[in-house]
Amino acid sequence: MVDWEEMRRIEEEVHRCVRCPLHKTRTNPVPGEGGFRKGILFIGEAPGKNEDLQGRPFVGRAGKLLDELLSSIGLTREDVYITNVLKCRPPNNRDPTPSEISACSPYLERQIVALSPKLIVTLGRFAWAWTCERFGIPYRKLSDARGKLYISSTLLGTIRVFPTFHPAAALRRKELVDVMREDFQEIRRIVEGLPP
Ligand code: URA
Numbered sequence: 001m002v003d004w005e006e007m008r009r010i011e012e013e014v015h016r017c018v019r020c021p022l023h024k025t026r027t028n029p030v031p032g033e034g035g036f037r038k039g040i041l042f043i044g045e046a047p048g049k050n051e052d053l054q055g056r057p058f059v060g061r062a063g064k065l066l067d068e069l070l071s072s073i074g075l076t077r078e079d080v081y082i083t084n085v086l087k088c089r090p091p092n093n094r095d096p097t098p099s100e101i102s103a104c105s106p107y108l109e110r111q112i113v114a115l116s117p118k119l120i121v122t123l124g125r126f127a128w129a130w131t132c133e134r135f136g137i138p139y140r141k142l143s144d145a146r147g148k149l150y151i152s153s154t155l156l157g158t159i160r161v162f163p164t165f166h167p168a169a170a171l172r173r174k175e176l177v178d179v180m181r182e183d184f185q186e187i188r189r190i191v192e193g194l195p196p
Contacts, residue, residue, distance in 0.1 A: 006114040020103040022088035028055030032083025041117035043127040046086035057082045062168040073188035124166025147183045
């Protein structure tokens with residue numbers, strides 16, 4: 001069962017957060033959102049320009065591709081929850097720094113506890129690396145690791161992680177779009193095989 005009260009608390013704390021310098025340059029923080037009807041959690045990297053302006057995850061071009069990929073396997077945002085490793089936009093969309101990631105991590109950790117997802121889908125290398133470190137999954141580079149399910153027994157119970165590329169990477173390298181389409185078909189098969 002999802003602890004929506006805790007999810008709301010996390011959201012409020014993210015809105016007030018000053019744990020790292022990104023709060024000085026953000027327009028809006030982006031805690032995450034989604035109806036989570038199917039119990040699937042998507043983790044991206046960090047808000048971009050449009051997300052920072054709207055306070056919502058994946059609302060730019062990468063978000064359009066993500067919506068299309070979700071719809072290709074019969075899912076909508078009501079079925080999933082979408083968040084990021086960082087809740088605030090790094091200036092000019094630069095990579096997150098290790099200190100920003102460690103300052104922001106408690107929010108994502110608490111979101112995972114509160115949601116208790118059946119499946120975590122990581123989008124891009126930062127979310128994959130974060131998840132490997134947090135759940136003791138041996139790290140392999142994303143191009144080798146993608147498209148497979150990783151299962152880890154943790155204090156939180158069984159954690160299932162499925163890494164794929166970041167939709168923004170697929171917008172830059174068109175050949176990745178087809179790889180992501182295949183990965184999403186695999187996500188559909190995994191979800192169909194999960195207990196209700
Ligand atoms: N890229 C991300 O990683 N997250 C977003 O929310 C938008 C773009």
